Amino acid sequence: MTTIEATALTKVYREATTDVVAVRDASLATAAGEIVAVMGPSGSGKTTLLSMLGCILRPTTGTVTIDGQRVWDSDERDLPRLRRRYVGFIFQSFNLFPALTAAENVEVVLNLKGLDGRAARREAGRLLERVGLAPRLDFRPRDLSGGEKQRVSIARALAGDPPLILADEPTANLDASNGEQVMRLLREAAAQGRSVVIVTHDHRVAPWVDRTVLLEDGRLVA
């Protein structure tokens, strides 16, 4: 079953008097349980593609359908709800809230999805336990290693059980061991029926993904 289907996505930025095409006519579909890696050099349009898939950046033309819902037909004000419902994000720089503990960082997403109080706290604990951070629930990001931060980030992305995980360079700031641990967790997430799209330069992810597509000058070439 297809989780996300992007059809003929094009994004054109206007810079001064020139139109710059960041992504051109890109089509991509992923099935539930599948991990797809989008690889390409810097400036090839990977982040732009990821932003359009994640309901953050409106494409100039083309459509994105997640779980049967045509995302870009929605009103701009409805996009936060779609992101809450369908997408879990993992960022290269983790983007954890420094003032919150590991558990609270996960709880924030659960709160946004309508789960509050003890139930949210319990669920955050369960998710962090799943990524091997049960002893670190009350640690703040500054007290966690890079690998641990990324695992909190994965737990956060899994919060609320979204069908799609979008990961931006999830292993870029990690050593081999931590990178492998992160990919194993993403593999587990996919095994539970989610689609995972990874944007990366890192060839170490190759053994963990089902499919790799190449983005060059805004075009998907393989």
Next chain:
Amino acid sequence: MSVDIARKNLFHDRTRFLITVVGVTFSVVLIFAQVGIYLGFIENASIIIDNTDAEIWITSKSSANFDFPLAFDERRLAKVKEVPGVADADYLILTWLSMRLADGGSEAVELIGFNPHTGVGGPWQLVEGSVQALKAGHGLIVDESAFPKLGALRVGDLVEVDETRLRVVGISRGVRGFTTAPYVFTSLRTAREVDPRFRDRTVFIVARVVPGHDPSQVAERLRALPYLDVHTRDEYSLKTRLYWTLQTGLGVGFALTALMAVVVGTVVVAQTIYTATIEHLREFGTLKAIGATNRMVYGIIVEQAVINAVVGYAAGLLITLLAVHSSSLTGVVMVVRPPVMLAVFIVAVAMCLGAAVISVRKALQVDPVMVFRA
């Protein structure tokens, strides 16, 4: 309950929080001080009017305020008493004189001559002596608030007012005037002896109305009398307060300082909230990316502004109340009552919310795409 990002972020950076709260506290204390001292001054300005058991005050035409009245013919009293609704009326004299001090110096005083048989216009609280003792003549009641100027007088002491020797027969409490000259009280008869200009003249006629009659209606009837101004107690109190507030620049001075306090507070709070917002822009971007709405984002900044306001206000109120407590020792009267507290609280919250406006705009402009930049 949800994770309170606003509170967590605010308390996470304690130094910044402290700076913001100090800014709000400074502002709140300054506003309280300005408003409190102004109210203290202005309540003192009409303290005799407000505490005199007479609903109607009659003065000469164009008598601007209580402390600088003009005298008029005392024969008007009979006409006043004839007006329906007037139960009784008395003369009341106020004159500026000089009192010789024990150290040989002298001090200006405002001598009030009143009818000791009715007590109308006299002191309302005595800590020593009695009003009745004034009936014997050549007696004087001094307020304890005047001791720093007149010396620590006791009942039985002899003093000299405009070369007339008077004996202190009472010590009053709570009669602190607006001007630098303390109020001292004597009988009407003695006042006329000390200052013969008032032998057949009076400064005020103070009238009580028959119970059940409306003082405003009785005052309206009295306004038919020529060459006099007639006020109800509240009207005359307000007239006196407005005179000092508007005619002397006192009100403008206090208002400008209070306004400066609001401006300084707003700038301090705006700077710290704005810096904090800029530093947390990436977090706001992340929040938006994971599904927070704009409303949730500005809710965080608004909550932080309100917390700053509440904590800063509480600290400011505490300092103010301590100042009010000690103000009785310094001689400065600060009036801080619940309505003033509420008003300053509203100003503090409005100030912090106003200061947060730029930050809210900045946070709302954050493009969640920024979260993908390393």
